[in-house]
Each structure stands twice: as C-alpha cells, then as structure tokens.
Amino acid sequence: MNSKSKVHFYLGIFIFIEILFFMHVSLWKDESFTMSLVHNDYLNIINIDSMDVHPPLYYLILKAFLNITTFWSDSFFVKVIFARLFSLITTAMSLLILNKTMRKMDVCFNQSTLMILFLLMPNILLYATQIRMYSLATLFIVLEFDQLIRYYKSQKSGNLILSILFAAFAAYTHYFAAVSAGFLLVLYCFKFIMIKNFVTAKTIAKSILVFLGLFIPWLFVAISQVKRVNDDYWIKSSGWNGLLKSFFGIYNCIYGALWSSIILWICLAIIVFCSMRNLNRYFKNSILTIFCVYSLTFGFGMLVSYLTRPIFVSRYIYPVYFILIYLTVVCLMKLCSNGFFNNNLIPKLLFVGVVFLILSVNHTVTIFNQVNRYVIPSISFVNEAKEMQQNKNQTIKLSSRFSTDHLTERIVYLQYINKNVTNNDIRVGRLFGNNNQKLFKKIFYNVN
Numbered sequence: 001m002n003s004k005s006k007v008h009f010y011l012g013i014f015i016f017i018e019i020l021f022f023m024h025v026s027l028w029k030d031e032s033f034t035m036s037l038v039h040n041d042y043l044n045i046i047n048i049d050s051m052d053v054h055p056p057l058y059y060l061i062l063k064a065f066l067n068i069t070t071f072w073s074d075s076f077f078v079k080v081i082f083a084r085l086f087s088l089i090t091t092a093m094s095l096l097i098l099n100k101t102m103r104k105m106d107v108c109f110n111q112s113t114l115m116i117l118f119l120l121m122p123n124i125l126l127y128a129t130q131i132r133m134y135s136l137a138t139l140f141i142v143l144e145f146d147q148l149i150r151y152y153k154s155q156k157s158g159n160l161i162l163s164i165l166f167a168a169f170a171a172y173t174h175y176f177a178a179v180s181a182g183f184l185l186v187l188y189c190f191k192f193i194m195i196k197n198f199v200t201a202k203t204i205a206k207s208i209l210v211f212l213g214l215f216i217p218w219l220f221v222a223i224s225q226v227k228r229v230n231d232d233y234w235i236k237s238s239g240w241n242g243l244l245k246s247f248f249g250i251y252n253c254i255y256g257a258l259w260s261s262i263i264l265w266i267c268l269a270i271i272v273f274c275s276m277r278n279l280n281r282y283f284k285n286s287i288l289t290i291f292c293v294y295s296l297t298f299g300f301g302m303l304v305s306y307l308t309r310p311i312f313v314s315r316y317i318y319p320v321y322f323i324l325i326y327l328t329v330v331c332l333m334k335l336c337s338n339g340f341f342n343n344n345l346i347p348k349l350l351f352v353g354v355v356f357l358i359l360s361v362n363h364t365v366t367i368f369n370q371v372n373r374y375v376i377p378s379i380s381f382v383n384e385a386k387e388m389q390q391n392k393n394q395t396i397k398l399s400s401r402f403s404t405d406h407l408t409e410r411i412v413y414l415q416y417i418n419k420n421v422t423n424n425d426i427r428v429g430r431l432f433g434n435n436n437q438k439l440f441k442k443i444f445y446n447v448n
Contacts, residue, residue, distance in 0.1 A: 011112050018119060021370045022129040023084050025077045026378040031131040032408035035080065036443045038063045039415060051439040053225045055218060057172035058133035062086055076416040077382065080131070087135040091128035094135070094142040098326050101146045104153070105282040109333045117329045120359045122251050122264070124325065126366070127318050137177035138319040140170035144181055145323060148188050149286060155200055164207050168214040175222065176297060176316035178215065183296045185211060187289050228436070229311055247298055249314030250321045252362075260358055267355045268328050275331035287327045294320045377406065385413055395420040395448060411444050420446045 027035065033052075037045055037059050045063060049056040065086045070079050095118070099111060119125060127134045147163035150156070167185060171178030185208050192201035215222075248261040276284055297320060301312030332355075388396055388410075398410055398421055411421050421444075440447075 007112055011116060015115065015119065018125060018367075019088065019129070021367055021375060022125050023081060023088075024370070024374045024378045025080045026374040026381050026406075027080065027131065027409040027412070028405040029408040032405070032412045033443060034059065034062070034131045035076075035083065036412045036415060038066060038083075039412075048439070048442045050221045050225070051228075051436065051442060053229060054133065054174065055172045055178075055222070057169065058136050058174075061136065062131075074416075076385070076413050079416075083131040084129045087127075087129055087131065090135045090139045094139045094322065095326070097139075097142050097146050098323065101142075101149055102283075102330060104146075104149060105286065106280060107283050107330060107334075109330060109337075114326075114329055114333060117332065118326060120363055121325045121329070122261075122359075122362050122366075123315075123318070124322070127315070127322075133173050134315065134318045137170055137173040138322045140166045140173060141177060141180055141184070141319040142323060144170065144184060145286075145290070148184065149282070152188065152191065152285075153282070160204065160207055164211050164214070167211050170319070171211075171215050172218065174316065174319075176301060176312070177319050179300050180293050180297045180317070180320045182208070182211065183293045183300075184289070187292055191285070191289075226311075229309065246302065246312060246314050250317060252314075260362070264355070264358050264362075267351070267358070268325075270351070271335060271355070272328055272331045275335040278334050279331070283327075283330075287324070287331070290320060290324050290327060294324055381406070381409060381413075384410070388414060388419065389417055391419075393419075395422050397422045408444075411447060415446050420448055422448045 037048060040048060042060060042063060045059050046056050049059060062083060066079055066082055069082050069085075073079070095115070099114075102109070127138075144163045144166040147159045147166065151159035151163060163185070167178075167181035170181040185204060189201050189204040189208065192198070192204065244262070245258060248258060248265055251261040251265050272287060294317060297317050298312075301316065305312050396414060396419055398407060402410065414421055
C-alpha cells in the first residue's frame with residue numbers, strides 16, 4: 001500500500017468512527033415528529049404536514065426511502081438508523097456534486113484533505129445525520145447552484161430548466177430553502193445584467209416566474225401555515241444578542257459561547273480574502289454569490305421576524321452555509337498551497353493555529369455532547385424499549401421525569417409497536433412549541 005492509499009485508508013477509518021457518534025437511535029423532539037409522520041401513508045403525510053409549518057417533500061421522499069430499504073424489518077430502531085443514513089447519503093451526494101462543480105471551474109485540490117477539513121467545521125456532521133429536512137434541502141440548493149454555474153458558462157437552456165426544477169424541489173422541502181433558491185436565481189439574473197447580456201437576464205427573469213408558479217399548488221397551504229405561527233410559537237423575540245446568535249449561530253463552536261463563533265467567522269473571512277488572488281474569476285463570483293445568498297436569506301428572515309413575529313433560527317440557513325463552508329475550505333487549501341507560509345511565517349502560523357484550535361475545541365465539545373446527550377441515552381432507551389415491548393398492558397404510563405426529547409421518542413416508539421400512552425403531564429406546548437391541538441392529536445394519536 002503506497003503512501004497515498006494509506007492516507008485514504010486512515011482517513012476512511014477516521015470518518016467512519018466520527019459518523020458512528022452521530023448514528024444513534026436516540027431522538028430529539030423534531031426527529032420524533034418526523035418518525036411519527038412517516039409512519040403514515042403518503043396522503044396522510046401531506047394532510048398532517050399541512051397542519052404544521054413545513055412543506056411535505058422531505059417526508060414523502062424519506063417515506064419512500066424507508067419503504068425500499070427497511071421492508072425487511074419492522075424494528076423502530078432499524079428505521080431510525082436508515083433515516084439517519086438517508087441524510088448522510090444526501091450529504092455525500094452534495095459533496096460529490098460540489099467536487100464536480102469545482103472541476104468545472106478549473107479549481108483543483110486534494111479531495112481527501114478537503115473532506116477531513118470540511119468535517120471539522122461546526123455543525124456539518126450534526127445536520128448530515130439529523131432526521132430532518134436540512135440535508136435534503138442542501139442537496140437541492142447544491143444542484144441548483146451547480147446548474148446555474150453551468151448555465152453561466154454555456155448558457156444551455158437545459159441547465160436553466162434543471163436549476164428551476166431543483167429550486168422548486170428545495171421550496172417544497174423547506175421554506176427558507178425556497179428563499180435561498182429564489183435569491184440564487186435573482187443574483188444570477190443580476191450577473192447577466194452586469195455584463196450587459198440583457199437577453200439572458202430576461203430569460204432568467206422569466207424562469208423566476210416559473211419557479212414561483214411551480215409553488216402555487218402549495219401556496220395556500222403555506223399561507224395558512226404562516227398564519228398559524230402566533231404569539232405562543234416556540235421562537236421568541238430577542239434583542240441584539242439574539243440577532244448576533246442568529247447570524248453566527250450556525251458557526252457555533254463552543255456551546256453557549258458566541259465569541260467563539262464570531263472569532264471563527266472572522267478567521268474564515270480572512271482566509272477567503274487572502275486566497276482570492278490565487279483563484280479564477282468563476283470561483284470568486286461563486287463564493288461572492290453564495291455569501292450574498294447567505295446574507296440575503298438571513299436578512300429576509302430577520303425582516304419578516306421583525307414585521308410579524310420571530311420565525312427564523314440559524315439552522316434554517318444551513319443549505320447555503322454548507323456551500324459557503326465548502327468554498328471556504330477550498331480557499332484554505334489554496335492558501336496553503338500557494339506560498340502563504342513563505343513570508344512572515346510566525347504570524348501566519350499563529351493565525352492558522354487559532355483556526356485549528358477553535359475547530360479542535362469545537363469538535364471535542366461536539367463529540368462529548370453527542371455521547372452525553374444521545375449515545376449514552378440511546379442505551380437506556382433500547383433497554384426501556386425491550387421492557388415496554390414485553391409489557392402485557394396495552395396502555396403504558398410514561399414518567400414525568402423524562403425530558404421533552406426523551407418523552408417524545410418513547411411515545412413514537414410505542415406507536416410503532418401499537419401501544420398507547422398515558423401521562424397527565426403531557427402538554428401540547430411542551431411538545432410542539434405552540435398550542436396546536438389538532439396537530440398534536442394527529443402526530444401523537446396514541447396519547448390518552
């Protein structure tokens with residue numbers, strides 16, 4: 001085995017071990033919601049989801065994926081692992097597509113090194129394995145981005161059609177993914193205006209109308225969902241500190257320490273700025289575009305939150321963050337391979353040392369958090385599940401000592417084994433963040 005093969009081998013082992021910490025069977029309440037919803041048939045998934053505040057495409061695709069991959073098992077825990085695997089697969093697809101996109105822009109790099117650096121970035125592995133729609137929304141935004149870059153270079157109509165299609169898929173996956181997809185189209189239209197290619201700009205403008213039109217079948221449901229977000233919704237109003245947490249929250253390095261997120265963001269911004277002279281104009285345009293989409297999506301979320309009520313949290317911007325972090329890692333690799341360390345070595349080593357120190361602390365804390373909050377509780381959950389399955393009673397009383405996350409995962413597990421739940425302390429607001437009685441009865445139908 002040559003040295004390059006050894007690097008790939010050890011890298012594969014490291015990635016596999018890392019992923020194991022995130023492939024647990026314990027769920028937080030939103031993941032429990034997902035597992036309960038996909039336990040229904042396709043039509044009921046759409047009907048029940050219309051009572052919530054998300055579009056239905058993720059749930060429908062996940063349902064189909066589980067039907068295909070877990071037909072051989074009725075085990076709740078098998079389905080949970082495969083549901084996480086679905087998010088992991090879509091994340092891997094996003095990475096592979098971005099690698100191809102970079103080659104289209106004539107940007108070369110060591111893919112193994114990029115992978116390890118990318119996985120060190122805050123929240124990547126976390127959302128890559130969550131049983132929520134963020135990784136699927138990311139895939140659709142990545143596909144749209146890839147097709148728009150191809151269209152910018154070739155102006156082939158097929159690329160534009162595909163970009164509109166992927167943008168529509170993103171819109172049916174998450175509403176803020178729809179916002180990001182729309183801004184991405186608008187910015188590419190603006191690009192053609194800047195180079196005075198008004199014919200192509202007009203074509204993209206028409207395509208934006210098509211994108212909006214494709215969302216019309218769900219539009220009235222979406223409006224009713226937005227109206228349902230009222231004063232007792234789980235996202236609360238906040239001041240300047242809350243605003244900063246919203247912007248930098250996705251860069252969260254040390255839990256509860258906003259300063260670490262801000263420092264990392266500044267360091268990554270410096271890396272991008274310093275590397276720009278070593279990268280071609282296609283890459284420069286792309287990273288500027290993605291940063292603009294990131295900022296515009298955030299600004300839109302904050303504006304709507306200010307005019308109505310808070311509806312935005314940092315994880316909603318994850319699909320664009322994923323691309324922005326990927327491009328930033330490419331910048332870091334280019335910086336390191338183009339004489340960045342030749343002059344003024346000590347300050348530059350200190351700078352890079354700060355970046356890697358923050359990322360190492362983040363990674364250590366993240367793994368510890370996963371073990372403490374999910375991996376260890378998973379053992380308790382599995383043991384308790386065996387007892388509940390062997391219990392001859394049709395209705396099982398759950399203890400009030402459980403946290404919201406642990407309570408909901410047990411309720412959904414009992415759904416899968418066709419048993420009911422009784423607990424006088426179960427409140428709708430505790431599980432959903434608002435008093436949505438109708439949705440509660442549909443999702444947690446086995447609660448008495």
